[in-house]
Amino acid sequence: IVDRTFVESGTRWIIDYKSIALPSDITDVALKAIAEQYRAQLEAYEHLFTDERIPLQKAIFFVSLGKLCKL
Numbered sequence: 001i002v003d004r005t006f007v008e009s010g011t012r013w014i015i016d017y018k019s020i021a022l023p024s025d026i027t028d029v030a031l032k033a034i035a036e037q038y039r040a041q042l043e044a045y046e047h048l049f050t051d052e053r054i055p056l057q058k059a060i061f062f063v064s065l066g067k068l069c070k071l
Contacts, residue, residue, distance in 0.1 A: 002045050004061075011055045014045050019063045026065070035060040035069040042071060 004015040016038060022031070042058040049056065058071040 002048070005045075005049070007054070011057050012049050012052060014042055014049070014056060014058045015061050015068070016042055016045075016059075017061050017063055022062060022064055024065065031062065031065075031067065031069055034062075035071060039071055 002014060003017045004013070006013050018038070020034075022034070038060055039058075042060075046056055046058065060069045060071065061067070062069065
């Protein structure tokens, strides 16, 4: 189930929310590495929207940090 999707400025956003506990001082590099673990999941969601033929942007939103990490 896709957590959040919308179209903004001609781009379809697909965002998955993760509520895992992470340290507040985590580096951007470490956060990106964690987000990459979910790439296959978001790519599966991407197939739901291929008929739209508009650009796609996938991202993970880490709830505990309030940070969005683009994939």
